[in-house]
Amino acid sequence: MTVPTDLRYTRDHEWVRLDGEEAVVGITQYAADQLGDIVFVELPDAGKAVEASRPFGVVESVKAVSDLFAPLTGEVVATNDALAGGPELVNSDPYGEGWMVRLRLADPADLDDLLDAAAYDALVAAG
């Protein structure tokens, strides 16, 4: 499994792609594979404030319910509406079409607190 090198990661298996002052957030391939077939994603409405490490949504597979944790503090500016009708996009393209929310970051410098690809890869390898 390849971990994209241009993203940052959390220990809760979310990824973050910085896009100017904003950040696109999703869950990693590893997380999607562990969950199995994803059948439901619940995301916050645009405008909602989220706080780093706090739950902001839910992802459900056939078997289980899992919280999504905000990787960084900020405000939701958009969510991926395609996941309402196509939650399987999270399994098939977790770093692309399966993105979840776009955040306006309270402080883009917070990104430095997250793992880089090598560190995340090591985390996954360690189980």
Next chain:
Amino acid sequence: MTDPDAPVAEQTPHETPLAARHAALGARMIEFAGWRMPVQYGSILDEHRAVRERVGLFDLSHMGELMVEGPEAAAGLARALVSDPTSLAIGRAQYSMMCAPDGGIIDDLIVYRLAEDRFLVVANAGNATVVSDALAERLAGSKAILDDQSLATGLVAIQGPRSVDVLAPLTDVDLGALRYYAITDGLVAGIPALVARTGYTGEDGFEMFVDWSRTGELWDALVAGVEDAGGLPVGLGARDTLRLEAGMPLYGNELDRTTTPFDAGLGRVVKLTKAGDFVGRAALERAATDGPKRRLVALVVEGRGIARHGYAIHAGERVSGVVTSGTQSPTLGTPIAMGYVAPADAEPGTVLAIAIRDTLVPARVVELPFYRKRSTT
């Protein structure tokens, strides 16, 4: 003297005779009812659809197999269980339950009559020991011998519309003559087996009981045929979504010691008309007369969110009951659930609400099952 506070050694889970094959297939394993079992080999949705559209292969060697034999086997079982095994024809099966004296369900079972004086009772893995012990106690004094074959018997099932196509070339059993809920002995891939037309998926299919040591050979023969038919090995994950769509109860979810067969809508299993006493008769006669205090219903969620085991079911301002099983139905594409509600809220068409996290999501009571297979010719 034993120290009651001494730590209990962690019980190592049992492995089925197919453990190495599951590992080779890359199965994700979980501990279930004291056994290490495959929950999925790949995608649960793919495994579910394979069974609905083609065929799936299951390792069910964790189930309990109890042989009851002797001139009073039928009468003894009739006293031990709520159904009437004395009415069962040789080569046929019946769905049954063992209840406690207070009418609570100890387990749900399939009883097969193999001969005039010989029965196979199949119990859930998690209850096999309790059922075995209770049967031994309830048969004491009868001319009937209980032989717990659970750890000597492998059980493999094939389920799905292509089951006959897969099994027919491998067996001398006349599958056309083997009706639903019937059992016979024969050879499958040269292995002596009991072949039953039963299952837990809502599809046509067969369950094959074989000697523990030959379960691997049987699996290998079937897996090749299943793959040729476009089928898949199927784990407990899809077994659960399949049985839920088919409206079949799961012990521990819909059924438990605090539930009577009447609560679960399975009063027809209790044969109050049979001759003689049986364990639970007095309590179950009262339950039949009084009517259940709660009823098992099927629900289709009409808003966004998936109902899960333990979520509260509301009727207006009032909490009516609780969800016992819920999932996204792979076949219907909507969230479905079963749960207990107050009898007044149990009519099909009633719109209730399920508390999914912070939201009350509407859910409609429907008739069971959620899914019924197309009739076969």
